[in-house]
Amino acid sequence: MAAEVEEHLAPGGADEVKPYKIHFSSKYLDLTKQKLETTRLPHEFSEPKSKDWWEPKSHVEPLIDFWLEQYSWRTQEDLLNTELPQFRTVFSIPSSESHTRIHFIHAHSPHINAIPLLLIPPFPFSSLSFGHLIKLFTEPEDPVKNQPFHLVIPSLPGIAFSDALPNNTPVISSTADILNSLMSRLAYPHYLVTNASSGSASPAEIDFKLVNHLINYYPNSCLGAHLISPPLAKPKLREAPVEWAKWSIASLFNAPILGYRSEDFSALERNGYVRTSKKAPTPAQLGLNQLNFREPNTLSYALCDSPTGLLVFILKTLYLLSPRKKFTPTELINFTQLAWLPGPESALRFWAHCVRHPEEAEKKVTLKPKVGITVFLGDKPSVQDPAETAAEVDGLVLDEAKDSYICPSWANAKYKVVYTNRVAGRSGLLAWERPEVIVEGIRGVAASILKLDPRLRPSSAPTTTPLEQVVVPSDAGAGEQPVSPQTKPTPTLLSPPPPVVGERVHPRRAISGETAVASSESVAEGARSPTLEIPNPAHPVPPTKNTAVEQPDNEG
Numbered sequence: 269m270a271a272e273v274e275e276h277l278a279p280g281g282a283d284e285v286k287p288y289k290i291h292f293s294s295k296y297l298d299l300t301k302q303k304l305e306t307t308r309l310p311h312e313f314s315e316p317k318s319k320d321w322w323e324p325k326s327h328v329e330p331l332i333d334f335w336l337e338q339y340s341w342r343t344q345e346d347l348l349n350t351e352l353p354q355f356r357t358v359f360s361i362p363s364s365e366s367h368t369r370i371h372f373i374h375a376h377s378p379h380i381n382a383i384p385l386l387l388i389p390p391f392p393f394s395s396l397s398f399g400h401l402i403k404l405f406t407e408p409e410d411p412v413k414n415q416p417f418h419l420v421i422p423s424l425p426g427i428a429f430s431d432a433l434p435n436n437t438p439v440i441s442s443t444a445d446i447l448n449s450l451m452s453r454l455a456y457p458h459y460l461v462t463n464a465s466s467g468s469a470s471p472a473e474i475d476f477k478l479v480n481h482l483i484n485y486y487p488n489s490c491l492g493a494h495l496i497s498p499p500l501a502k503p504k505l506r507e508a509p510v511e512w513a514k515w516s517i518a519s520l521f522n523a524p525i526l527g528y529r530s531e532d533f534s535a536l537e538r539n540g541y542v543r544t545s546k547k548a549p550t551p552a553q554l555g556l557n558q559l560n561f562r563e564p565n566t567l568s569y570a571l572c573d574s575p576t577g578l579l580v581f582i583l584k585t586l587y588l589l590s591p592r593k594k595f596t597p598t599e600l601i602n603f604t605q606l607a608w609l610p611g612p613e614s615a616l617r618f619w620a621h622c623v624r625h626p627e628e629a630e631k632k633v634t635l636k637p638k639v640g641i642t643v644f645l646g647d648k649p650s651v652q653d654p655a656e657t658a659a660e661v662d663g664l665v666l667d668e669a670k671d672s673y674i675c676p677s678w679a680n681a682k683y684k685v686v687y688t689n690r691v692a693g694r695s696g697l698l699a700w701e702r703p704e705v706i707v708e709g710i711r712g713v714a715a716s717i718l719k720l721d722p723r724l725r726p727s728s729a730p731t732t733t734p735l736e737q738v739v740v741p742s743d744a745g746a747g748e749q750p751v752s753p754q755t756k757p758t759p760t761l762l763s764p765p766p767p768v769v770g771e772r773v774h775p776r777r778a779i780s781g782e783t784a785v786a787s788s789e790s791v792a793e794g795a796r797s798p799t800l801e802i803p804n805p806a807h808p809v810p811p812t813k814n815t816a817v818e819q820p821d822n823e824g
Contacts, residue, residue: 283453288356288371289349290396290429292609297341300575300608304336307576328580334597335575341609344602352399356429357453359446364434370446371395371429372422374454377406383714383724384456385417386447386482386490387706390465390699391474392615394428394606395421398464401703415711420454422447424478426614428606439621440474444481448489458723462494462710466644466695468672469589472622473499481627483637483683491724492638492686492717494709497695500674500682508681515678527677531690535645539673564616571612578612579604590696638720640687640713641676642705644695687712 312323348354356371373395376382385405389395398421408414425443426432433442451459461483467476476498482490503511518528571578582603586595595603607615676688689712691705698705717724 283357285355285357285453288354288429290345290354291349292341292345296609301336303573303575304332307332307574309576322584324580324583327583328576331579331583331597331600332576335579335601339598339601341605344598344605348396348399352396352402354396357450359449361434361437361442363437363442366434368425368431368433368446369429370422370425370431370450372420372450373398373402375402375406375419377411377416377418379407379411379416381411381726382406382416382418383718383726384451384454384459385419385710386451386459386461387419387421388447388461388463388475388478389421389423390463391424391471392427392607392619393603394423394430396423396428396606397603398699401464401699401706404703404707414707415714417460417710417714418456420451420456420459422450424474424618426618428610432614432617438625438627439618440477440481440627441485444478444485447478448482448486452489458489458491460492460494460710460714460717460724461490462706462713463496464699464706466497466698467495468497468499469695471619474619474622477622477627483639487635487637490637491721492640492713494640494642494687494706494713495679496642496698496706496709497644497672498641498674498679499672500678502675502678503681511677511681515675527680528675529690531645532675532677535643535647535673535690536675538646564613564620568613568616571616575604575608578608582607586697590701593697593701595700636682636684638686638713638717639679639683640689640709640716641674641679641685642689642691642709643674643676644691644693646673646694647692686716 309325309328312325317323352373353375354371355374356369358367358369360367371394387398387401387405389398401421402419405417405419408416423430425439425446433439451457461479463475463479465475467473467479470476476495479493479495480498483493503515505512514526515528518524518526519533522533524530524532571581579600583600586593586600586603676685676690679685687709689705689709691702696702714724
């Protein structure tokens with residue numbers, strides 16, 4: 269169970285935006301070390317290896333050793349605090365008397381023509397995993413040709429340093445309302461929003477549902493969206509007769525006409541769509557959606573007590589989404605720590621609530637929301653590389669997660685499509701492998717909307733300040749500090765430290781509400797080892813994140 273420490277609202281009020289620094293108590297880090305040292309791994313037979321399931325021991329053990337002997341959370345914590353402009357603010361939930369604190373990155377572009385952009389991180393990753401995207405959006409090499417953005421990346425409720433929503437709260441609508449209010453609180457009355465991963469492969473389609481809710485329920489503030497592999501079906505006669513007629517004619521003649529292209533038909537065939545069938549293709553329940561996750565607490569009890577178990581789940585998920593992407597051991601442990609230290613239970617409950625209580629997908633509006641659509645053709649960019657089609661570890665072959673293909677023109681039934689992009693291959697871990705696809709998509713949306721809607725044009729400066737401009741007392745451990753009057757952040761790219769071998773860390777995660785999560789310990793030097801290959805598991809289970817409350821404990 270994650271520690272719970274009451275934190276009262278600051279005198280400045282619930283709507284105050286405060287710079288934020290993360291810092292966990294050494295007691296949490298010590299407990300982590302203790303649990304890693306007493307890890308009990310399942311027995312595995314040496315030969316022959318099973319072809320039906322994963323045998324990860326040879327891959328997991330080196331990561332546990334690295335975590336114990338070389339990895340330093342203090343070093344990573346310092347990097348995150350130094351190089352990412354972090355903030356936190358509080359929102360009240362109408363259905364509850366409690367408050368929810370939202371942690372986010374706010375990077376202000378230095379270019380005068382920048383426009384506000386809300387980037388939804390792939391569930392269940394936190395905003396802290398996307399520091400490498402900041403300059404790509406905020407400081408393009410040619411800001412005249414390439415639209416710059418003021419970038420806001422929130423951690424969703426229950427993820428990392430964002431509080432969980434109260435029980436029985438509708439999670440999609442409540443989260444969308446919080447995010448829209450966040451942009452308004454940052455003095456961005458009008459903004460764009462983008463996904464950062466495949467909407468159809470997201471757990472319970474959370475990524476897509478959040479963006480879809482924003483553009484349908486807040487059309488006066490959210491002026492456009494970039495949807496990546498959205499889970500949409502072909503037009504229906506009763507709902508959109510004109511678009512249905514266009515699709516029927518193009519499909520009948522298998523011809524690139526009326527907004528359809530030959531690549532659409534090829535991609536549909538690769539995804540198993542039968543053109544002669546009268547049924548619309550159901551969005552494939554691929555990737556993490558295969559789990560149909562409905563009851564979160566059983567898994568929560570297992571993962572809250574085992575950093576090794578959480579590590580294996582994260583490895584499994586990353587490899588499912590993209591077997592070709594090789595993260596360094598430091599990156600893999602960072603992903604795990606950002607779920608383990610706060611606790612993964614709230615993220616699991618967020619996901620389960622979305623599965624059990626689906627909300628209304630869209631609202632009737634006078635005008636169709638303006639969107640850009642990016643889809644992935646599912647073809648093989650390189651026939652020379654067998655890893656492009658499948659991953660093989662210890663004789664076990666698994667296909668990577670596929671995207672549910674939709675023809676971009678299908679979206680015309682519900683949206684005004686102002687930009688389309690058909691990309692080779694699969695989406696995979698898009699934010700790490702091909703972030704330029706995300707940028708290209710939202711720039712296409714921005715270019716179209718700027719021509720039509722003057723409200724999106726730059727008009728105001730941000731209301732937050734970078735962490736490096738905030739003076740923090742030396743005895744402060746963590747948390748929010750008053751906002752300084754300076755307004756122009758200069759975020760830098762987050763990069764791990766060079767390979768060094770330092771002392772063993774003393775990681776620990778307290779499980780008592782009496783234990784504070786922050787301390788004033790000095791930062792120890794960490795390490796980073798060469799890249800380790802991610803093992804290939806047999807059954808995908810998502811990495812999970814949760815929320816924690818951080819308070820200084822004044823350790824000496």
